[in-house]
Amino acid sequence: MTAATFGAKVTANTSVQVNKRSRVSTVIHAILVLIVVGVLLGIPFWLLVVTAGKSQAEAIVPNMSLPSHWQLLENFKTVLVDGKMLQAFLGSVLVTVPSVFLALLLGSMASWILARRATKPMVVVYVLGISGLILPPAVVTVMMLLKMIGLAGTAQGMVGVYVGIYMSTVIFFVTGFIRTIPVSLEESARMDGAKPLRVFFTIILPLLGPTLATATILVTLYIWNDVFYSLFILSGKMDLLPLNLYNVASAGLYLNNWHLIFAYIILMSLPLLIIFAVAQRKIISGITGGAVK
Known part of the structure; x- marks a missing residue:
C-alpha cells in the first residue's frame, strides 16, 4: 500500500466519522427542540382539557391532575x-x-x-x-x-x-x-x-x-x-x-x-x-x- 493510498483511506474514514457525528448532532438537536415545544404547548393544553372536564369542587384550584369523574360534555x-x-x-x-x-x-x-x-x-x-x-x-x-x-x-x-x-x-x-x-x-x-x-x-x-x-x-x-x-x-x-x-x-x-x-x-x-x-x-x-x- 502506497503512502498516497493510505492517506486517502484515512481521509475517507475521517470524513465518514465527521458525517456520523453531524447526523447524531442534528438528531439530538431535533429531539431537544421537540421536547421544548412539547412542554411549552402540551402543558397548557393538558391543563385546559383536564380542568374543563372537572367539577367545580375539583377545578376550584386548577392543576394538572385528572378529574375523578369526567364531565366535559356536561x-x-x-x-x-x-x-x-x-x-x-x-x-x-x-x-x-x-x-x-x-x-x-x-x-x-x-x-x-x-x-x-x-x-x-x-x-x-x-x-x-x-x-x-x-x-x-x-x-x-x-x-x-x-x-x-x-x-x-x-x-x-x-x-x-x-x-x-x-x-x-x-x-x-x-x-x-x-x-x-x-x-x-x-x-x-x-x-x-x-x-x-x-x-x-x-x-x-x-x-x-x-x-x-x-x-x-x-x-x-x-x-x-x-x-x-x-x-x-x-x-x-x-x-x-x-x-x-x-x-x-x-x-x-x-x-x-x-x-x-x-x-x-x-x-x-x-x-x-x-x-x-x-x-x-x-x-x-x-x-x-x-x-x-
Whole structure:
C-alpha cells in the first residue's frame, strides 16, 4: 500500500466519522427542540382539557391532575345553554366573516397597486399602509367618529374598524408576493381588452391563494379573539364570544368556575382549529412563499 493510498483511506474514514457525528448532532438537536415545544404547548393544553372536564369542587384550584369523574360534555352543555354562548357565537360570525372578507379584498387590491407603482409617493403610501402593524388606532377618536355617523355599538361599525385595522396585515403579506408575478400576464390581458378590475379578478386574485390563506388565518385569529376594541366600540350593545366571556367571567355563572371558563375557551377555539386543519397546507406554503421573497 502506497503512502498516497493510505492517506486517502484515512481521509475517507475521517470524513465518514465527521458525517456520523453531524447526523447524531442534528438528531439530538431535533429531539431537544421537540421536547421544548412539547412542554411549552402540551402543558397548557393538558391543563385546559383536564380542568374543563372537572367539577367545580375539583377545578376550584386548577392543576394538572385528572378529574375523578369526567364531565366535559356536561360543562359544554352548561356553557352553551346558560352562558348564552350561541348568541355570542352568531355575533362573532356576523362580525368576523365580513371583516375578513373586506380586509382581504380591499387589502389585495391596494397591494396590487402598490406592487406595480414603483415610485417614491407609492413607497410612502406603502409605509403608511403597513404602519397599522405597529401603531395602534386611537380608540377615542374612532369611537367619536362612529357616534357622529351613527354606527357606534353596531356590527357595521365594528366591521369597519376591523377592516381599517387589519388591512395593513394583508398589504404586508400580499404586496411582496404580487411583485413576483410577471407583469407580462397583465399586459397580455390588457392587449386583449381586459379592464383593470377584470385583470385583477381573473389573473391576480387566483394566484394569491396561498398568501391569502395565510393572511386569512391571521386576521381571523386577531378578530375572533379580540376583546379590547369590541369592549369600547360595542359598549355592551352586542355580544361577541371573547367579549361575552370577559363580561361574565367575574360574575354570575362563571364566578370562580374555572371548569366552565376553560370549557368556554375550548368551544371558542374549535372553529379556528377547524379552519387551520383544513387550510394548513396553503397557510404553510403562503408563509414560506413570503419568506423567500
